[in-house]
């Protein structure tokens with residue numbers, strides 16, 4: 001399954017061309033698999049985007065490839081050497097985005113780190129690293145973008161997970177971090193609603209073609225995975241992109257403080273692979 005979109009996302013999909021014309025997105029982790037396709041969807045619908053990452057080569061290559069999907073290649077700005085654990089680096093990225101595009105309307109706090117590790121072998125520093133990237137990084141992203149979100153009555157989308165709904169083994173670090181992200185998003189929805197800012201989470205399940213699935217596929221076959229999912233298939237990055245478009249669109253203008261689970265119904269079974 002290709003982890004990229006093309007013009008058929010608009011021509012064959014439910015969305016209307018140009019709905020995000022004049023809007024600007026700021027995406028941490030935008031060169032990664034899921035957030036990259038979320039960003040592609042926004043670009044195809046007329047948005048401009050800054051994709052923010054740690055690695056210069058990876059971020060610039062992703063931006064170049066993404067700009068090939070749209071008519072104006074100048075609509076994608078790569079900003080690299082940004083570690084979301086460092087607030088000052090995010091402030092610099094926000095300043096560069098505003099300098100280039102003049103504003104920020106949509107924020108995706110997507111940068112994340114994870115690995116499979118039994119609690120017994122998880123060092124305090126390993127736990128701290130994941131919580132710092134996922135949770136502190138999400139806080140830093142929201143905080144650095146706040147002036148722009150207030151000015152433009154913007155919308156923020158955190159990338160969560162379902163690990164913390166029922167306890168997934170070897171994922172204590174990321175489960176703790178994602179539970180914190182849900183709590184952060186809910187608090188911001190309530191606190192910043194008065195400023196016209198909406199805050200929501202997307203919780204992807206097993207998404208095909210991602211690093212997470214690749215790490216699992218050594219031990220569990222795709223058929224075994226699909227058999228545990230009510231909709232009987234893995235999710236796609238396009239599934240996450242469609243939910244992203246909905247949450248940023250005017251169709252969701254009264255939707256804030258929610259977690260949208262994109263997992264084919266799997267978490268209801270309270271199981272894991």
Ligand code: HXC
Pocket residue numbers: 112113114115116117121122123124125126127129130133211212213215216
């Ligand atoms: C146990 C590990 C580990 C592993 C790193 N550590 N990898 N412990 N198992 N596989 C420990 C290190 O030993 C160290 O602890 C601490 O974590 C910090 O490691 P560093 O490499 O110094 O940290 P850093 O450079 O900040 O890297 C952060 C990272 C890294 C999260 C550890 O993997 C990263 O940057 N990843 C970004 C990309 C990524 O993770 N993508 C996955 C996205 S989601 P000590 O005590 O030795 O100092 C995903 C879902 C997976 O993949 C789902 C699986 C089901």
